[in-house]
Amino acid sequence: MDHPPEPADPPTVPSGDDLVAPAVELVGRWLSRAEGLATKRERAQAAQLDGVVSDEAGVRFAMRFVDRVIRPEDHRVAAEELVALIRDRGGEPLPGFLSPIDKLLLNAGSRLAQVLPQVVMPLAVRRMRQIVGPLVVDAEPAKMAAHLSSRRAEGFRLNVNQLGEAVLGDGEARRRFEKADRLLDNPNVDYVSVKTSSIVSQLNYWAWDDSLRRVTDQLRPLFGKARDRGTFINLDMEEYHDLELTVAAFRS
Secondary structure, three states, X not given: OOOOOOOOOOOOOOOHHHHHHHHHHHHHHHHHHHHHHOOHHXXXXXXXXXXXXXXXXXXXXXXXXXXXXXXXXXXXXXXXXXXXXXXXOOOOOOOOOOOHHHHHHHXXXXXXXXXXXXXXXXXXXXXXXXXXXXXXXXXXXXXXXXHHHHHHHXXXXXXXXXXXXXOOOHHHHHHHHHHHHHXXXXXXXXXXEEEHHHHOOOOOOOOHHHHHHHHHHHHHHHHHHHHHHOOEEEEEOOOHHHHHHHHHHHHO
16 A cells, blocks of 8 residues: 655755855955955055945044035035034044045145135045045936946946935935835846835834834835846845844835
8 A cells, every 4th residue: 555755854944043154254255356356556445445434433424524525516515514524523533544645635625615615625525536436426327327337347246325324204215215216227237225214214113013014115116126127125224223124024
């Protein structure tokens, strides 16, 4: 008499802890390979960028400079922000990623900015763009398209991440959502970072179900478009307290 076959053991699913060591080892090999291929200029540039992102004071300075000094189109407004940036450091020295010459020029520029804003501000902005240029790209469509195309031609794939903090109102959240949506339409973009706190305003973790619903309602059309276009969406976070809601939205 035939007997039904014994049920097969379910496949073993590795835990998150089992994946950590291989992932660290793989990234280590990538970094070693990249370092071996880098030119002297690229290594010097990488060291300066490391100073931007690894030093808390450097991050604060660079983000404020980009957000408040580079962004204004009016040179006088930008000059006032530059003066405030240098004046309001509370005794904190200028960040270490700036060279001695950069620090000297920055201090001199902050004294002349309000007198000669049309001369000083373009120079200050150009210098900061040279420093953070590999990380920050102008979002103007033609300029971004040119940058993405040139990097793709060199064999790079880029994670495109909009700069900005958590939004305060529905209008800004809607504009951020529309920008993410347009990025997914860009044929040169195949990897986009999206923050739940940037496309949904005033998230309240005491109102968990409502916050989760609003986040998933916003993410669903983005994920649908990304699926249709073969684009990868990375769910990013500004702060650790966004982690649980972001994971719950992804899983749902």
